[in-house]
Amino acid sequence: MSNRLKKFIWDNRTDFDDAVPSGNVWENIEASMKGKKEKRSIVTPILKWSMAAAAVFMIGTGIYFMLNKKDGTTTPGIVHESTEIDRLAPEFAPQMKQFAKMIDLKQDELRNMAKDQPELYQRFAKDINQLDSSYNILKNQLSATPNKEMLLEAMIQNLQLQLNVLNQQLNIIHQIKNQTKKI
Secondary structure (H helix, E strand, O other), X not given: OOHHHHHHHHHOHHHHHOOOXXXXXXXXXXXXXXXXXXXXXXXXXXXXXXXXXXXXXHHHHHHHHHHOOOOOOOOOOOOOOHHHHHHHOXXXXXXXXXXXXXXXXXXXXXXHHOOOOHHHHHHHHHHHHHHHHHHHHHHHHXXXXXXXXXXXXXXXXXXXXXXXXXHHHHHHHHHHHHHHHHO
């Protein structure tokens, strides 16, 4: 407040304090309030309907995914979102793309051989899925970690391990095929 206003209020304080509202003031306010009808808010019904629609949507989505759930025969694979790696570590991107291509080729070869040994393929797919989920966890941590180089090396090691596991799995299937041909 400005000093002039403070001084005016202080000087005229008695003039401000002597006026007391009459007793009829509250009665008049109450009477005016009784005359008005309560307005219904349109927001409340909209909110109720939107919550009901959201619940129906969530339940429907859950039922859809439960009915379309596969029986565990997922095909392993790396999710190729190299744009993030290209952006965060362009020097590692070519090497990671090369590993991803080789892994895809090996997985395609493994899928082709899966028709003969479906149980074995499911076990192999489970192993690769575990490695792939570890890779995805590392990739998700890439943008938040301060030591990107160490994390990228761990991602490359994971890709190398996936490639080695796929090679071993293919060798096992080849050995099984060779033994069945000999018999």
